[in-house]
Amino acid sequence: MKQATAAESPDFEVVDSTLMKRVFYVFAALALLSVAISVGGKWLGRSIAMAGYSDDTTVRRIVMGNNLISVPANFIRFDQARRDGIASRLDLYLRYPEMDGYSTAARDDFNHATTKKIVFLSFEPRMMSRDMSGRFAPIYSALIEKPGTAGPGGTTVYAFSEKSGYLNEVLAVAERPGKDPFVARCLSGPSAEESLAPCERDIQVGDELSLTYRFPRELLANWPALDAAIAAKVTAILKTGH
Numbered sequence: 047m048k049q050a051t052a053a054e055s056p057d058f059e060v061v062d063s064t065l066m067k068r069v070f071y072v073f074a075a076l077a078l079l080s081v082a083i084s085v086g087g088k089w090l091g092r093s094i095a096m097a098g099y100s101d102d103t104t105v106r107r108i109v110m111g112n113n114l115i116s117v118p119a120n121f122i123r124f125d126q127a128r129r130d131g132i133a134s135r136l137d138l139y140l141r142y143p144e145m146d147g148y149s150t151a152a153r154d155d156f157n158h159a160t161t162k163k164i165v166f167l168s169f170e171p172r173m174m175s176r177d178m179s180g181r182f183a184p185i186y187s188a189l190i191e192k193p194g195t196a197g198p199g200g201t202t203v204y205a206f207s208e209k210s211g212y213l214n215e216v217l218a219v220a221e222r223p224g225k226d227p228f229v230a231r232c233l234s235g236p237s238a239e240e241s242l243a244p245c246e247r248d249i250q251v252g253d254e255l256s257l258t259y260r261f262p263r264e265l266l267a268n269w270p271a272l273d274a275a276i277a278a279k280v281t282a283i284l285k286t287g288h
Contacts, residue, residue: 112254178229178230218266
């Protein structure tokens, strides 16, 4: 009996050792899974809280033709564009009049919690020989109904004719001494109320680039300051002949 017991003891020890290893591995795996869930949960929670925004201020360098746009990542509207490289289009958004990107301090402004003050900018290759101001005399002036009505900031607001193709839009025009007039197209009616930035204007920038910027209609009241701020920001971030 003693010999039988002695012979059986090693087998029991092997079984116990294997079982303990399995238990250890299970607990280790559960611990790793817990850490992964914790880290993943924090990342996902931050991702949801950011709602597509980024507070990363790393400067990204985007090449468009013969132009180099150097801009912080938190200025760039879409996540997939927040990297260095070549692009055919670049979309930004800025807070006006600060002209800065998204941050924790600016969260309410970017979420439009109080007032509308976000301006959207889109850089693209130039498709037309004239910008919006240059198109007023040869094109827009033949598509609007005159006389117009007095608008904010000394602008004159014109309705488009039915045959113009610009449905539910109006044209805001303001004279500029020695220059083509300031011109912006704005949505009208319910469409304007639903839009965060119902007005848009395009200007020529850099080397064969066009910049379209969209803005809240409330900013028409001080369009000279807005237009100057956009021009200054473009000068700061855009270089040609890289």
